[in-house]
Amino acid sequence: MPAAAQNGVSAAGTRRAGPRCIAIVGPFQSGKTTLLESILMRCGALTRTGSVKGGNTVGDAAPEARAHQMSTEPSVATVEFLGDTFHFIDCPGSVEFLHEMRHVLPVVDAAVVVCEADDRKAPALELVLRELEEADIPRFLFLNKIDTASRRVRETLGILQRASRTPLLLRQIPIWKNGIAVGFIDLALERAFIYREHAPSEIVPLAVDETGREKEARFSMLERLADYDDELMEELLGDMEPPRDRIFDDLARELQHRHVVPVLIGAAERGNGVTRLLKALRHEAPGLAETRGRTGILAEGPPLAQVMKSWHSSQGGKLSLARVMRGRLAEGDTVTSSGGVETRIAGVLALKGGEQSRKPAAEEGEVAAFAKLDGIGTGEAFMLGKARAGVVSAIAPPEAVHAVAIMVKDRKDDVRLAAALQKLTEEDTALAMTQIPELGETRLSGQGEMHLRVALEKLAGRYGVTVTSRAPQIGYRESIRGHAGARGRHRKQSGGHGQYGDVVIEVAPLPRGEGIRFVDRISGGVVPRQYIGSVEAGMRDFCEKGPLGFPVVDIEVTLTDGSYHTVDSSDMAFRQAARLAMGEAMPQAKPVLLEPILSVDVVIPSEAMSRASALVSARRGQILGYDTRPGWRGWDQIKALVPESEMPGLIVELRSATSGVGSFSARFDHLAELAGKQAETVVSAQALALAQGR
Known part of the structure; x- marks a missing residue:
């Protein structure tokens, strides 16, 4: 069977059955959201394109994204292209929001990596490509802003290759006129195209002076493909022209097997190169069957979906963005999550950025928002019925690198803050809320300054909880360098039984990390056995805040002597006596911060x-x-x-x-x-x- 037929594509390039899901990823400000806008426009889903600066794009629908002119969470839009359905998911590119991509990748069929000819962004591109490599995602690279490129594509490819562990395969070369890219040559089709503003490129005859450059670049592409196709290698060695169908078969197979990363060129802001990108996705990107195989999901079984993002709106409740990996899920269905939570689908919504439209069900392969799946979090799967869904992917949250202490402006908002933070950390698994009782502060930690700023803006805008923030307090401790002894005597007479406790202690330093040690060296019963525990408790009370004002660590306190009264002594009296003795001894023992x-x-x-x-x-x-x-x-x-x-x-x-x-x-x-x-x-x-x- 031909390779293309095995992969669901005929040699003639017929389309695949079922919708496909494509992630649009790339470094910050590479043009991902603009590319999505151009795709929507080209497919007739928009009547005019918006701009990131104008704050009117489909991809940056969240208020925080528009305010900062950057994607802060995944955004989905669906298009029809030549009879095929595509769900595009625009993922944030900033390193502070890169984690948002991780829950998207397990369910996508392929990714389009948007980048530009800027060597300063190569390390950021490497971070994105590394995520895709580790998730084993087939990927195209769309070299954007070709209209403003200042270096040749081959030179750019050398820079970009350092960011990719998989070979980059140049599929197109630009046509230059007066130092500006005015079109491209498709090396697989051997056709020349001239760009048209926000319209499909126009096919033109291949210029004679471009023939040599095209032949060289095409042979280089075929050489790379021949590394994985012995028949193609023999044809090249025999100076034979391989059939075009085999070339496309090889392109589809090597993409699916992650042997190569095809590189296409264009300018998203002008709509250049978009049609050829869509056609490459249509004919070469794998479908749901291959994605299920990659993630270990069986084709047979109850309907199953995987959550890639959760949101809590101020009015409409919780929405869970998910892809149906198997079967059909409808409003009213009872489902069970991989965590064992059973719930009912309250509604199914199609999304286009911030726009929502109700639909009765989500079919196999589709991406939709499911309403009010309470208890089912981002990254979990859910399955029709009462049986627990299997785990599709277990993704640990990234380690926090920045934190702030937060406090409500009005104490009445404490309860609302706790509820809002619970929702916020469910939406964004890279956010963490921690209570530090000894410092009396609530900390919010995440991936950077902007990440936390956006989180606080959501608290205020979406949940109506305004907080102030500051740098977290530091958990200073204190100990001692020297030895000291002291007597603590608590005596009080106020009619009836009085209070009497008398202890003598010695304090000494311990090695770092030893904590607090209490030693009882009482002999002769001068402090009755029943009060020894109270003496230790009083000592530990004092250690909560030492003479410098901080918790005390790494000391040894020895009870050496004392006295008691048969009537007036009590647990409380000896506890207070120990606190008094500690207050006398510690300042004399050379306290140290x-x-x-x-x-x-x-x-x-x-x-x-x-x-x-x-x-x-x-x-x-x-x-x-x-x-x-x-x-x-x-x-x-x-x-x-x-x-x-x-x-x-x-x-x-x-x-x-x-x-x-x-x-x-x-x-x-x-x-x-x-x-x-x-x-x-x-x-x-x-x-x-x-x-x-x-």
């Missing part, structure tokens, strides 16, 4: 190593070593120890120094002494905060 130190792994493109090292050192970081980033050619990593107090804002500066792609992971390593003016500043600020009752 401790700051948390984090182990930080910074990853950056190699050319940014010196800038990143300077940033770490400027934040009192101790660089432990440098190395190449495993599995990433042209990337390095820095291992360092950095005080937690120096971490806020690091990701902002790091990305500024690395064209937006640098990142890090951090974890607690140890506590270290902080002395001098820095310690004085911290202690003074804490004393002021305690005096003000914070």
Whole structure:
């Protein structure tokens, strides 16, 4: 059987059955949303194209996206092209929102990677391509803004190839006139096309002076395809012209097997190259059957869908954007999630950006929004009936690199804030809300400054909860350097039974990480056994806030002596006596402030190593070593120890120094002494905060 027939495409290029789902991805400001707009226009789904700057595109329907002129969440639109249905999903390109793509990829048949001839964006392109490679997604590369390109395509391809571990296969070459790309030559068709503004390109005769360049580029394309087709290799070695049908068969097969990344060229803003891109998708992109095979979903079984995004609207409730991977799901159907949650589909909606239209059901292969699937989160699958759906893909959320402490302006909004944050973190799995009881703060953490800014804008705009934010407090601790002893005596007489407790203690430092240790060395019953626990409890009460104002760690407290009263002694009296003794002993034992130190792994493109090292050192970081980033050619990593107090804002500066792609992971390593003016500043600020009752 011919390769194309095996893949659902005949040699004549007949269309596949069933809708296909295509992700549009790429670096920030590469033109993804503009390309979607041009596709919609070309397919008749729009009467005129919008613009990102104008805030009227289909792709950037969210208020936050339009305000910042950038995609902040996936956006879906459906088109018909030559009888085929395509669901296009425009994914954010900013590294701070790149995680939004991860739940989309498992359900798509292929991706269009939009990029431009800008070597500064090559590292960002590599991040996108790496996501696609790890998800095993067939992909085209659309080299955008060819009308403003300043270098030749072959030179550009060399730059872009460094970002891709899969060979890039040039499918088209531009036709130049006075240094401007006015059209292209399709190397598979051997035809020349001249661009027309917002219209299909016009076929023109291949100019004589273009023939040599076309033959060279075409032979290079065929050579690459012949690496995977022995028959084609023999024909090339025999100087025979291979049949065009085999070339298209090979293009479809090698794309599906992820052997090559076909490269098409165009200018989305002018609508150039869009028709040829759509035709390539129509004839060469795999369909749902291949996607099910890639993800391990059986063709037979109850209807099954996979959620790629969840939203909570202020009025319409929850919507779950999902693709039906098997069967048909209709309004009113009872479904069960991979997490075991059983619920009922309250409605099925077709989406075009922010527009919604109701429909009775979603057919196999279609993308739709399902209403009120409460308890079913982003990344989960759900299946018709009461049997639990299998897990299609398990995607861990990315590690947070930026955090803010948030507080409501009106205390009455505390309950509303908790409910809104729960919905927000369900929508966006890269957001995390954490309560820090000892500091009395609520933290929101995520992928960067803009990521959190957009989250706070959603809190206010969508949920009506306005908050203020600030840098998180640092979990300082204190300990002691020296030894000291003290007596604590609590005596109170107020008629009837009084209160009496008397203890003598010694305090001593312990090695870092040992915590708090209590030692009982009472002999002769001077402190009765039933009060020993109260003495320890009083000691631990004091350690919640030591003489410098911070929790105490790494000390040993030894109870050595004391006295009691047969009538007036009590648990409460001995607990208070222990607190008094600690208050006397600790200031004499040379208190020391401790700051948390984090182990930080910074990853950056190699050319940014010196800038990143300077940033770490400027934040009192101790660089432990440098190395190449495993599995990433042209990337390095820095291992360092950095005080937690120096971490806020690091990701902002790091990305500024690395064209937006640098990142890090951090974890607690140890506590270290902080002395001098820095310690004085911290202690003074804490004393002021305690005096003000914070």
